[in-house]
Amino acid sequence: MNGAQDLGGMMGFGPVIPEKDEPYFHGDWEKRALAITLACGALGQWTLDESRHARETIPPALYLSKTYYDIWITALEKLLLRHGLVTPDELQKGEALTARPATRNPPLAAERVAGALAKGSPTERNIATAPRFAIGDRVTTKVMHPTTHTRLPRYARGKTGVVTFRHGAHVFPDTHAHDLGEQPAHCYGIAFSARDLWGEGADPTLTVMVDCWEPYLESAA
Amino acid sequence: MRPPQVNGQGPVEKRGRAVHASGMTHQTHDHDHDEHHHHDHDHEHDHDHSELSEVALRVRALETILTRKGLVDPAALDAIVETYETKIGPRNGARVIARAWTDPAYLARLRENATAAIAELGYGGRQGEHMQIVENTTDTHNMVVCTLCSCYPWPVLGLPPVWYKSAPYRSRAVIDPRGVLKDFGVTLPETMQIRVWDSTAEMRYLVLPMRPAGTDSWSEEQLAHLVTRDSMIGTGQPLTPGATR
Numbered sequence: 001m002n003g004a005q006d007l008g009g010m011m012g013f014g015p016v017i018p019e020k021d022e023p024y025f026h027g028d029w030e031k032r033a034l035a036i037t038l039a040c041g042a043l044g045q046w047t048l049d050e051s052r053h054a055r056e057t058i059p060p061a062l063y064l065s066k067t068y069y070d071i072w073i074t075a076l077e078k079l080l081l082r083h084g085l086v087t088p089d090e091l092q093k094g095e096a097l098t099a100r101p102a103t104r105n106p107p108l109a110a111e112r113v114a115g116a117l118a119k120g121s122p123t124e125r126n127i128a129t130a131p132r133f134a135i136g137d138r139v140t141t142k143v144m145h146p147t148t149h150t151r152l153p154r155y156a157r158g159k160t161g162v163v164t165f166r167h168g169a170h171v172f173p174d175t176h177a178h179d180l181g182e183q184p185a186h187c188y189g190i191a192f193s194a195r196d197l198w199g200e201g202a203d204p205t206l207t208v209m210v211d212c213w214e215p216y217l218e219s220a221a
Numbered sequence: 222m223r224p225p226q227v228n229g230q231g232p233v234e235k236r237g238r239a240v241h242a243s244g245m246t247h248q249t250h251d252h253d254h255d256e257h258h259h260h261d262h263d264h265e266h267d268h269d270h271s272e273l274s275e276v277a278l279r280v281r282a283l284e285t286i287l288t289r290k291g292l293v294d295p296a297a298l299d300a301i302v303e304t305y306e307t308k309i310g311p312r313n314g315a316r317v318i319a320r321a322w323t324d325p326a327y328l329a330r331l332r333e334n335a336t337a338a339i340a341e342l343g344y345g346g347r348q349g350e351h352m353q354i355v356e357n358t359t360d361t362h363n364m365v366v367c368t369l370c371s372c373y374p375w376p377v378l379g380l381p382p383v384w385y386k387s388a389p390y391r392s393r394a395v396i397d398p399r400g401v402l403k404d405f406g407v408t409l410p411e412t413m414q415i416r417v418w419d420s421t422a423e424m425r426y427l428v429l430p431m432r433p434a435g436t437d438s439w440s441e442e443q444l445a446h447l448v449t450r451d452s453m454i455g456t457g458q459p460l461t462p463g464a465t466r
Contacts (some may be wrong), residue, residue, distance in 0.1 A: 015404045017389070018456075019382065028277075036283060036284055036287065052369075069276075070276045073279060086287070096289030096290045100291040108297045109297055110294060110297045113297050114300070114304065116347075120345070120347035120349065121350065123351070123422075151421045167422065171423075187424075191416075202396075205411075205412070205413060206414075206417065
């Protein structure tokens with residue numbers, strides 16, 4: 001969806017201001033926000049893609065005004081409500097009022113944390129279909145504006161680039177975010193020249209690499 | 222109840238309004254929007270409570286609810302925090318880079334299959350399931366961004382800094398990387414080719430910076446001290462001999 005998360009090429013946000021010797025967390029609440037988000041994800045009620053979509057559906061004015069962990073927590077509240085893990089009443093009162101609902105996975109136990117983090121969630125899959133494009137092929141990304149989740153940024157839609165890497169087949173976020181299955185598709189690293197992305201005045205030395213799933217791509221003549 | 226912590230992302234100008242390094246602002250008293258309507262406790266906040274304490278209270282309430290319902294185990298939360306505070310960080314990536322600088326066979330494996338080569342040193346997993354190394358050379362500089370969210374190679378760099386997740390960096394890295402680099406005090410030769418990697422899929426990119434000159438006799442361990450986090454994102458260069466902290 002064309003939400004506020006799709007920031008590539010936007011202007012007016014001012015300079016990047018790195019913080020010297022930045023700590024991992026700015027306050028204890030950020031630690032808990034990270035941990036709760038990961039622990040709830042481990043319950044298996046939603047995919048990482050669905051949680052990304054929950055973040056990007058935060059209205060733009062709000063999204064841009066929140067710190068990143070606030071974005072996470074706001075999305076987590078939505079996911080917990082959507083999947084019936086907490087009720088609106090519970091969120092409002094800040095109290096547990098209903099029994100624990102059934103979940104796909106048991107709650108993450110402390111002794112399982114190290115293993116779960118070390119394993120992660122690999123997205124590469126073996127599929128029977130051969131990749132349609134070869135290294136060096138010129139491809140054009142689709143012009144599309146789905147209201148649903150996609151990982152093709154606006155600045156890279158309808159643009160022609162060159163297949164530079166083949167990453168194998170990966171879970172397709174556009175379906176995986178919406179309970180439509182993994183539908184793994186070949187994923188490619190596509191090189192776009194800045195001139196093709198941004199037109200006149202673009203940095204002549206710049207190439208932007210974007211990872212694109214096959215359904216995003218068409219052969220360029 | 223512990224007092225709310227002030228977020229270190231930027232100066233808090235005055236009650237009710239914080240300006241962040243990210244360029245994003247917070248309005249404390251705008252609680253009428255639908256994202257917050259269910260938080261009655263907002264109305265109780267007063268005095269020194271800022272927007273940041275409002276979100277801190279929401280997080281605390283959420284943890285209480287989830288814990289009481291048996292959906293999260295506080296000990297597991299502690300274990301997650303401890304992992305990312307003490308076990309996972311840019312020193313991991315620095316070891317990978319220093320090994321690549323000193324061991325040609327390791328560099329070859331890193332180029333061939335970065336995920337496996339990084340796993341040799343014991344690093345991998347969440348947000349680093351599919352790693353790729355991108356090498357700086359005398360004519361190409363690499364820089365990594367995630368314009369759509371905050372994808373970042375956690376197992377080798379740890380949790381991303383605030384600026385990496387912020388609108389200024391995410392918006393500008395793909396259109397004006399030289400301008401971004403200037404913000405970091407880095408100027409590249411005009412002829413240097415720049416490759417910006419937008420992490421739109423589950424590939425996670427680690428920049429292999431060039432080995433600093435004058436380090437021929439340095440050990441792998443010494444070299445690791447020259448490798449900064451930013452040099453592995455591409456927004457900085459490694460330290461030079463004599464500049465180690």
